Amino acid sequence: MTFKEEINRRRTFGIISHPDAGKTTLTEKLLLFGGAIQEAGAVKSNKIKKGATSDFMEIERQRGISVATSVLAFEYNGIKINILDTPGHKDFAEDTFRTLTAVDSVIVVIDVAKGVEEQTEKLVEVCRMRNIPMIVFINKMDREGKDAFDLLDEIEQKLGLKVVPLSFPIGMGYDFKGIYNIWEKNINLFSGDSRKDIEETIEVNDLASSELDTLVGDVAAETLREEIELVDGIYPQFNKDDYLSGQLQPVFFGSALNNFGVRELLDCFVNIAPKPRPKNSEERLVLPDEDKFSGFVFKIHANMDPNHRNRLAFIKIVSGEFKRNTPYLHVRHNKKLKFSSPNAFFAEKKEIVDVSYPGDIVGLQDTGNFKIGDTLTEGEVLNYKGIPSFSPEHFRYINNADPLKSKQLYKGIDQLMDEGVAQLFTLELNGRKVIGTVGALQYEVIQYRLEHEYGAKCTYENLNVHKACWVEADDIKSEEYKEFLRVKQRFLAKDKHGQLVFLADSAFSLQMTQQKYPNIIFHFTSEYN
Numbered sequence: 001m002t003f004k005e006e007i008n009r010r011r012t013f014g015i016i017s018h019p020d021a022g023k024t025t026l027t028e029k030l031l032l033f034g035g036a037i038q039e040a041g042a043v044k045s046n047k048i049k050k051g052a053t054s055d056f057m058e059i060e061r062q063r064g065i066s067v068a069t070s071v072l073a074f075e076y077n078g079i080k081i082n083i084l085d086t087p088g089h090k091d092f093a094e095d096t097f098r099t100l101t102a103v104d105s106v107i108v109v110i111d112v113a114k115g116v117e118e119q120t121e122k123l124v125e126v127c128r129m130r131n132i133p134m135i136v137f138i139n140k141m142d143r144e145g146k147d148a149f150d151l152l153d154e155i156e157q158k159l160g161l162k163v164v165p166l167s168f169p170i171g172m173g174y175d176f177k178g179i180y181n182i183w184e185k186n187i188n189l190f191s192g193d194s195r196k197d198i199e200e201t202i203e204v205n206d207l208a209s210s211e212l213d214t215l216v217g218d219v220a221a222e223t224l225r226e227e228i229e230l231v232d233g234i235y236p237q238f239n240k241d242d243y244l245s246g247q248l249q250p251v252f253f254g255s256a257l258n259n260f261g262v263r264e265l266l267d268c269f270v271n272i273a274p275k276p277r278p279k280n281s282e283e284r285l286v287l288p289d290e291d292k293f294s295g296f297v298f299k300i301h302a303n304m305d306p307n308h309r310n311r312l313a314f315i316k317i318v319s320g321e322f323k324r325n326t327p328y329l330h331v332r333h334n335k336k337l338k339f340s341s342p343n344a345f346f347a348e349k350k351e352i353v354d355v356s357y358p359g360d361i362v363g364l365q366d367t368g369n370f371k372i373g374d375t376l377t378e379g380e381v382l383n384y385k386g387i388p389s390f391s392p393e394h395f396r397y398i399n400n401a402d403p404l405k406s407k408q409l410y411k412g413i414d415q416l417m418d419e420g421v422a423q424l425f426t427l428e429l430n431g432r433k434v435i436g437t438v439g440a441l442q443y444e445v446i447q448y449r450l451e452h453e454y455g456a457k458c459t460y461e462n463l464n465v466h467k468a469c470w471v472e473a474d475d476i477k478s479e480e481y482k483e484f485l486r487v488k489q490r491f492l493a494k495d496k497h498g499q500l501v502f503l504a505d506s507a508f509s510l511q512m513t514q515q516k517y518p519n520i521i522f523h524f525t526s527e528y529n
Helices: 003-008 023-033 057-062 090-099 116-129 150-158 211-216 217-232 238-244 262-272 403-418 439-455 477-485 507-516
Strands: 010-017 071-078 079-085 105-111 136-141 161-166 167-170 178-181 185-187 200-201 250-253 295-300 311-319 328-330 334-336 343-346 351-352 361-366 375-377 394-400 423-427 431-437 458-462 467-473 491-495 498-502 518-522
Touching: 003 010, 010 023, 010 090, 010 116, 023 079, 023 105, 023 262, 090 116, 090 295, 105 150, 116 150, 116 351, 136 150, 136 262, 150 161, 150 217, 150 250, 167 250, 178 498, 185 211, 185 518, 211 217, 211 439, 238 262, 250 351, 328 361, 394 403, 394 439, 394 477, 394 491, 403 439, 423 467, 439 458, 467 507, 477 518, 498 507
Parallel strands: 010 079, 010 105, 105 136, 136 250, 161 250
Antiparallel strands: 071 079, 167 178, 178 185, 185 200, 295 311, 295 375, 311 361, 328 334, 328 375, 343 351, 343 361, 394 431, 394 458, 423 431, 423 491, 467 498, 467 518, 491 498
């Protein structure tokens, strides 16, 4: 295959939703169609001994939630699909925001009973800001939930989307008969037998035919005819260009747990989803089909294999071919690095790849060279934009609970902070370590991973901080800046990269400080420099 053909057959997307809407289950079922796994495991059910393939951290298995973004790849009908399964829990939203910088399109999963939830609103807003094409999948149709039209209204109003249904449910919950696929004009009957991997579809070209009554019964058939007529009347025709520019969102219905309606989603996705897209760097717009390789780090994961203290940097390839054992420029360090075993993923299983193309995600063994947002190129100085660290909302002192293990503790904290799980601040006054996170659940994850992966124990102490602000001063020799450093000494810390941070103890004190020192700028994300 030529380089251009390789690019054209790649689709890289993320799955986003509120926790529990069935995102990880949907990922599993997509893999099942790709022939990548033989039997899918549900996240919650204890009866199924096999856990979900994409949840590979012990804490995820215990709690039944995903806390890290996992990367999965499979082939389907000649198309190479890369899925980034993101955590839905809001405490891990930062990881999800970063992942959205590496995808070309998104599938939004919505629970039929709960409708649009708060976390989904935030994530969809980020996608809309970046005009990322979205497909909506309304899940759990085999349970009682909201009326299909009410749900479509809610999606339009709460998420600000313009939807067009490409499949439509026949009944719901106990009366759920199946799905009419508007996109392909056929009906998929629901048997409720989750052992059947793939349901059979029956072609129905004409909804008026009596064949429909025979398939689903008179009442359901009549209702479906009326509903499809309404759909035709209310919603616009599907237009691929509008979808690709983020102006129109196709909607599919189904039940991921029962593997129902997933094939329709996948077949349509493969057809319409965007190929790898150009990406903006600070210097210029980079196109996927350029000869020269470039890519950026959007995620770092320590201990993919707890038996070996290894770190993997996940790189999204933006342009050119990434080849094994070829030296590439690490732009921030201005030095050449080469990688003898770049990995492609299938959850925790990895394979070494010789060549990867734009759209692919590659894992590189990292000994501490990378941080999130770093760029690799063939020599050109490029810096890809848009991967911020947010100002944390929770702050705690971290204390060493086992003095004999302090080396392990500091190494563990260091590596987990590189992953972007949380941020580490060191107080200027006494050198105490403070961990700041976006959500409280992260403290448990850090404590658990320090103990199980690094053999170190820690305790926490609350710290009253309202916001962490990165400090920027034009003139560090000015009297104003010197006075700020002296007066606010107790509230100053350095972040991991040595940038000065002001830890304001209340909204009021932050406001007073801003008024008192007008020439000092306080930033709420670290990506100002």
